[in-house]
Amino acid sequence: MSESTLPDYIAVATELQQAGLAVSPAELHGLLVGMLSGGLGLKDDSWQPLLFDYTNDGLGWPQSLLTRSRELLDLSIKELTAEQSFELALFIPGEGMEADLFEQADGLSEWVNHFISGLGLINAQLAKASADTKEALADLEEIARLGIDEDDDMEEQAQLLEQVIEHVKACVLTIHAEFGVKPSKESETPTIH
Template identity: 85%
Template structure:
């Protein structure tokens, strides 16, 4: 399996801004992962009109930006449906863009808020969800209001933020495990009629 990585955060910020789209890469990725985790089909393009409505008053996106969104969706789909490992990448500002603890926390908050919105856009119903999923969603709602005080010890806050990021990943994986669409396994032996 080839190692695919997320694109450069600043490059995507620039692309979205140049297109006049009022969405950050963190918001876009959170929204897409939320839709996937809420049950968006793996070969379903219904996410596009939802994305257009939510981010651009129903107007379509330029092809290059739509291609970026598709690649983010595809990347996350592969991570969420991988047979081995429970790896999830969050497309938020990080060391690669020399983000400080405040920028990382803001990016995480944007990501989580839009993840929750993505669940709503795809009409995920949590009324019959397991207790684990309800707890994960409650945790995410609390994390969405995350903030760091300038008077706090920033080194300690950075360490706590890393723990929060890992907890967000665990919550997302918990929700996706219950509501996300899994790839169908093709049978090893052909069916004889």
């Protein structure tokens, strides 16, 4: 798991619900990470109107939720642009809350669907993507449709879900590597003009 800490899932879900927004924390985080992976600038606030249009018919969000969204975005930027780390936290039901396997799987599906939507909102040039990126996107599209069969062995399903979560992270990192904005390296020696 990442060293970064995500906020409490239930608290964010409650904030979103109290604001009358029909978006889950998993959907919000997936959307933000999708926009980042598709090329959203690291210091760019153009995500806000896109978020408003996509989730609230173009109407703004309460400032407290914008701050919370910015915190999620900043955390994801830190994870996606870390030089040595290949960790990415997915904000889905699970750790830290009593979520059953079905809730976790639904949260993962919501996250992946909205990640794909985020790529679309930012107009990532997916048609020009490399073969690896196209394969990662195809895998995500397939994962978005997966579900848990209640007749199957739940322990085995839990293990499979963990594997799928790790695969989602790998797919996201692949897509971000191609389309995501990298932090600019400041030159270590000053340039003299």
